[in-house]
Amino acid sequence: MYRYDEYDQTLVDERVRQFRGQVARRLAGELTEDEFKPLRLMNGLYLQLHAYMLRVAIPYGLLSAVQMRKLAHIARRYDRGYGHFTTRQNIQYNWPKLEDTPDILAELASVEMHAIQTSGNSFRNTTTDQYAGVAADEIEDPRVYCEIIRQWSTLHPEFSFLPRKFKIAVTGAPNDRAAVRLHDIGLIMRRGDAGETGFEVIVGGGQGRTPFVGPTIREFLPKKHLLSYLEAIMRVYNQLGRRDNLFKARIKILVHEVGAEKITEMVEEEWRHIKDGALDLPKEEVERIRAHFAPPPYETLAAAQPAFEEKKRADGAFATWADTNVAAHKVPGYAIVNLSLKPVGGIPGDATADQMDAVADLAEHYSFGEIRVTHEQNLVLGDVRRTDLHALWRKLRDIGMATPNLGLISDIIACPGLDYCGLANARSIPVAQRISNRFADLKRQHDIGELKIKISGCINACGHHHVGHIGILGLDRKGEEYYQITLGGSADQDAAIGKIVGPAFSSEAVVDAVETVVNTYVELRQNGERFVDTYRRVGKEPFKERLYAAA
Amino acid sequence: MALQVVTANRIGDGTVVYLTRVGGWSERITDGEVSRSDEERDTLMAVAQATAEIPEVVEPYLIDVVEEAGVIRPVRYREAIRAQGPPVHPAFGQQAEEG
Numbered sequence: 001m002y003r004y005d006e007y008d009q010t011l012v013d014e015r016v017r018q019f020r021g022q023v024a025r026r027l028a029g030e031l032t033e034d035e036f037k038p039l040r041l042m043n044g045l046y047l048q049l050h051a052y053m054l055r056v057a058i059p060y061g062l063l064s065a066v067q068m069r070k071l072a073h074i075a076r077r078y079d080r081g082y083g084h085f086t087t088r089q090n091i092q093y094n095w096p097k098l099e100d101t102p103d104i105l106a107e108l109a110s111v112e113m114h115a116i117q118t119s120g121n122s123f124r125n126t127t128t129d130q131y132a133g134v135a136a137d138e139i140e141d142p143r144v145y146c147e148i149i150r151q152w153s154t155l156h157p158e159f160s161f162l163p164r165k166f167k168i169a170v171t172g173a174p175n176d177r178a179a180v181r182l183h184d185i186g187l188i189m190r191r192g193d194a195g196e197t198g199f200e201v202i203v204g205g206g207q208g209r210t211p212f213v214g215p216t217i218r219e220f221l222p223k224k225h226l227l228s229y230l231e232a233i234m235r236v237y238n239q240l241g242r243r244d245n246l247f248k249a250r251i252k253i254l255v256h257e258v259g260a261e262k263i264t265e266m267v268e269e270e271w272r273h274i275k276d277g278a279l280d281l282p283k284e285e286v287e288r289i290r291a292h293f294a295p296p297p298y299e300t301l302a303a304a305q306p307a308f309e310e311k312k313r314a315d316g317a318f319a320t321w322a323d324t325n326v327a328a329h330k331v332p333g334y335a336i337v338n339l340s341l342k343p344v345g346g347i348p349g350d351a352t353a354d355q356m357d358a359v360a361d362l363a364e365h366y367s368f369g370e371i372r373v374t375h376e377q378n379l380v381l382g383d384v385r386r387t388d389l390h391a392l393w394r395k396l397r398d399i400g401m402a403t404p405n406l407g408l409i410s411d412i413i414a415c416p417g418l419d420y421c422g423l424a425n426a427r428s429i430p431v432a433q434r435i436s437n438r439f440a441d442l443k444r445q446h447d448i449g450e451l452k453i454k455i456s457g458c459i460n461a462c463g464h465h466h467v468g469h470i471g472i473l474g475l476d477r478k479g480e481e482y483y484q485i486t487l488g489g490s491a492d493q494d495a496a497i498g499k500i501v502g503p504a505f506s507s508e509a510v511v512d513a514v515e516t517v518v519n520t521y522v523e524l525r526q527n528g529e530r531f532v533d534t535y536r537r538v539g540k541e542p543f544k545e546r547l548y549a550a551a
Numbered sequence: 552m553a554l555q556v557v558t559a560n561r562i563g564d565g566t567v568v569y570l571t572r573v574g575g576w577s578e579r580i581t582d583g584e585v586s587r588s589d590e591e592r593d594t595l596m597a598v599a600q601a602t603a604e605i606p607e608v609v610e611p612y613l614i615d616v617v618e619e620a621g622v623i624r625p626v627r628y629r630e631a632i633r634a635q636g637p638p639v640h641p642a643f644g645q646q647a648e649e650g
Binding site for chain 1: 560562563564565566567603604605606609610626627628629632633636637638639640643644
C-alpha cells in the first residue's frame with residue numbers, strides 16, 4: 001500500500017499542531033463557535049446529537065494492520081470502545097471529547113492517517129472497489145489512480161472552497177462494486193481500441209434529495225490525461241456550481257440544468273487549454289506510486305485445492321460461508337474474504353476495539369497485513385490462501401464476523417440515523433436490526449438470494465436508500481417516525497434510482513411491509529431471478545397491490 | 552404559550568445539557584428551568600448565550616416541553632432521544648442513569 005513520503009507526513013503533522021492551537025483557543029474562549037466550526041469541520045470533527053463525532057479518512061478504504069490497531073486503540077482510549085465504518089470507506093467515532101481530538105489526530109498521524117477533508121465543501125475520500133488489485137474481473141488496479149487523485153485533491157488551493165462537497169469513485173473492473181455512477185465523478189477503467197487502458201468519465205451522479213445516475217461525458221480518457229481532465233471538470237463546476245442555494249450546489253444539479261452535452265462541451269473546451277501541460281502524469285511518478293501497490297509475494301499454488309474442497313464437503317456451515325462471503329481472486333489458490341459487520345440484529349458497520357485488534361492479527365497472519373473497508377460497511381481480507389480459509393473462518397466465527405450474509409437481505413447499509421445524527425428525521429439502525437432479526441433464518445435468506453436493503457434516516461441519503469433494491473427512507477410525520485419504501489434501485493453497473501412504491505409506513509408496520517415485498521417477489525420470481533430482476537420484469541404494481549391491498 | 556427549556560451541548564465533550572433554575576447546566580432535562588412567557592424565554596436565552604461565550608456550552612436553543620407532576624419531557628422525539636441517549640445503546644446517556 002502507499003506509504004507517506006516526507007511531504008505527506010509534514011503536511012499531516014503540521015495540521016495536527018495547527019488544530020491543537022485552534023482547540024486550545026476555542027476552549028479558552030478566544031474563538032467563538034462560529035469561528036471554530038469551519039476549522040473543526042476541516043478536521044473531520046462534527047457536533048452530533050449527543051456528542052462530537054470524529055470522521056477519520058481511510059484513503060480508498062485501505063488499511064494496514066498497524067493502522068487498524070491504532071483505530072482500535074483510539075476507540076478504547078478516547079472513545080467508548082467501538083467505531084463505525086462508513087459508506088465512504090472511512091471510520092467515525094461517536095464520543096470523542098473536544099480536548100482529546102488533537103491527541104487523537106497526533107495518534108493517527110503516527111500511522112500516516114488523518115481526518116482532513118472528511119467534511120466541508122471539499123474533495124472527500126476517493127472510494128474504490130474493495131477488491132481492487134485482486135479481483136478476478138479487473139482490468140487494472142485502480143488504487144494507483146485513487147492515490148494520484150488523493151495527492152492532487154488534498155488541499156488543492158483552487159478547489160478548497162467548492163460550491164459543495166465533492167466525491168469521486170474509481171473502479172478498475174466492469175462489475176461495479178464502488179457505485180461509481182452515483183458519484184460527482186465516477187471513473188471506470190476501460191480498454192481503448194489498441195488495447196491500452198483509460199477511463200470512462202461519468203459526471204453528475206449522486207443521491208441526496210435529488211438523486212441522479214450520472215451520465216458519461218467521455219467514453220475513453222487516456223490515463224496520462226487524468227488530472228488535467230479532472231481539473232477541467234472542477235473548473236467548470238467551480239465557476240458555474242450553484243453557490244446561491246445549498247440544495248442545488250452539487251455538480252449533479254449543474255449537469256442536470258445545463259445538460260450533459262453542454263457540460264461535456266464546456267469541460268472539453270477548458271481541457272483544451274490545460275491538457276498536455278503540467279498536469280500530465282509523468283511516467284516515473286506513476287510508476288513510483290504503482291510500486292506501492294505491487295502484488296505481495298504470492299506463493300505459486302494450484303487453482304484446485306483438494307483440502308479446501310474436502311473441508312467444504314465435511315462442514316456445511318463452512319461451505320455456506322465460503323460460497324457466500326468468499327470471492328474469486330486473480331491469483332490461483334488465493335481468495336478474497338469478506339468479513340461481515342452485519343451479525344443478526346447487529347448495528348451495520350460497527351466494530352468493537354477488540355474486533356479491530358483481532359482483524360489486524362488475522363490480516364497479518366493470513367493476508368499480508370492489509371485490510372479493506374467496503375462501501376457496504378463490511379471489511380475484506382484480500383489475499384487469503386484457499387487452504388487457510390477453514391482456519392480463518394473458525395477465527396472469524398469467534399469474533400462474530402463470519403455471518404454468511406454477503407449481498408443477502410441482512411447485509412444492510414444503514415446511516416447512523418436519529419440514534420446519533422443531528423440531521424436525521426428518524427432512526428435507521430433499529431429498523432436495520434429488526435429486519436435482520438425478522439430474516440435471521442439463514443436458510444430463508446439464502447433462498448431469497450441477492451437483495452440489498454439500504455436505509456437512510458433523512459433525505460440526505462447517507463444510507464444510500466435511493467439505490468437499494470429495497471430502499472427505506474425515514475421521515476418525521478407530525479412528530480412520528482415514518483418510513484417510505486422505494487423499489488428497484490441499484491448501485492452497480494446497472495445503476496438505477498428506486499421508485500417510491502406508495503404512502504409511507506409507520507415504524508411499527510415497516511418491517512411487515514418489507515416482508516410483504518419479499519414474499520411477493522418469492523411468489524413472482526421465475527428461473528432463478530434475483531429480486532431486482534423480478535422487479536425489472538414486473539414493475540412496482542404487483543408489490544404496490546400487495547402492500548396496500550388492505551387499505 | 553408553549554413551555555420551553557434551553558438546551559445545548561457542553562463544550563468539552565458535547566454532552567447534552569439543560570439550563571437550570573440556578574443558572575447552571577444539568578444533564579437532566581427535568582432540572583431545566585421552564586419558560587412560560589416571552590420575557591422568561593428571552594431571559595433564559597440571554598443567560599444561555601452568556602455561558603456560551605465563556606465558553607461552557609455550544610449553540611444553545613429552545614425546545615418545547617411538557618411538564619407533568621414535576622417531570623419535564625420534550626415534545627419532539629428528536630429531543631427525547633437527545634435527552635435520553637441513543638436508543639440502540641441503552642448503556643449510554645441519561646437513559647442509563649434512570650434505568
